[in-house]
Amino acid sequence: MADSYYYQGDYIRHPVLYELSHKYGFITENVAEEALPNKLEELKEHIRKEIRKELKIKEGAEKLREVARDRKSLSDVATIVKKSNSKLSELHNELQELESQIIMTQGQTVTSPTAANHEHDPVISMHTASITSQDGSKFANDLRLVSLEKQLNIEQKVKQGAENMIQSLTSGGDSFPSRNNSTSSRKSSRGRKT
Numbered sequence: 001m002a003d004s005y006y007y008q009g010d011y012i013r014h015p016v017l018y019e020l021s022h023k024y025g026f027i028t029e030n031v032a033e034e035a036l037p038n039k040l041e042e043l044k045e046h047i048r049k050e051i052r053k054e055l056k057i058k059e060g061a062e063k064l065r066e067v068a069r070d071r072k073s074l075s076d077v078a079t080i081v082k083k084s085n086s087k088l089s090e091l092h093n094e095l096q097e098l099e100s101q102i103i104m105t106q107g108q109t110v111t112s113p114t115a116a117n118h119e120h121d122p123v124i125s126m127h128t129a130s131i132t133s134q135d136g137s138k139f140a141n142d143l144r145l146v147s148l149e150k151q152l153n154i155e156q157k158v159k160q161g162a163e164n165m166i167q168s169l170t171s172g173g174d175s176f177p178s179r180n181n182s183t184s185s186r187k188s189s190r191g192r193k194t
Contacts, residue, residue: 016097016098016100016101017036017039017040017043017098017101020043020047020094020097020098021039021043024043024046024047024050026039026042026043026046036105037102037105037106040098040101040102040105041102043098044095044098044099044102047091047094047095047098048095050091051088051091051092051095054084054087054088054091055088057080057084058080058081058084058085058088061077061080061081061084062077062081064077064080065077065078065081100144103143
């Protein structure tokens with residue numbers, strides 16, 4: 001019973017590490033907090049290897065698509081590419097979750113100089129520990145905010161580009177038929193000359 005409680009606590013503290021380590025067969029039970037960054041990096045490298053492997057599978061399937069001629073082969077290759085794309089998407093999401101966990105772990109393990117100087121005073125060390133953990137979560141939130149701002153800028157540029165394209169097509173649509181009409185009238189006049 002105590003073991004299951006410990007594992008539940010371990011899951012609550014580091015859910016990403018717990019889930020991904022079990023998925024990929026890494027042993028992470030009873031991992032000390034000091035060894036946690038190393039385990040996270042090992043898992044990150046393993047996921048990167050999986051991504052590289054899946055990219056090779058996808059590349060091979062796409063080469064097969066180029067030489068395949070019959071419908072069955074093309075269908076099989078399309079299925080392989082589709083599965084590979086979904087697996088790659090899943091692996092990229094797992095890698096992002098893991099990198100977020102690494103950032104959060106690094107933010108929590110950063111010690112301020114005041115915390116190191118006042119470890120013997122329980123009141124001060126408790127206060128600086130709360131500041132450090134708040135700074136760590138603030139750091140993670142700041143990183144997330146920067147990421148979201150970049151994504152928003154990209155989305156706004158895409159939106160602006162789409163609006164420009166729509167505007168040029170609607171305004172250009174009026175001028176294009178006149179060119180097409182003059183081209184078609186030249187063609188018809190050529191037809192009359194012959």
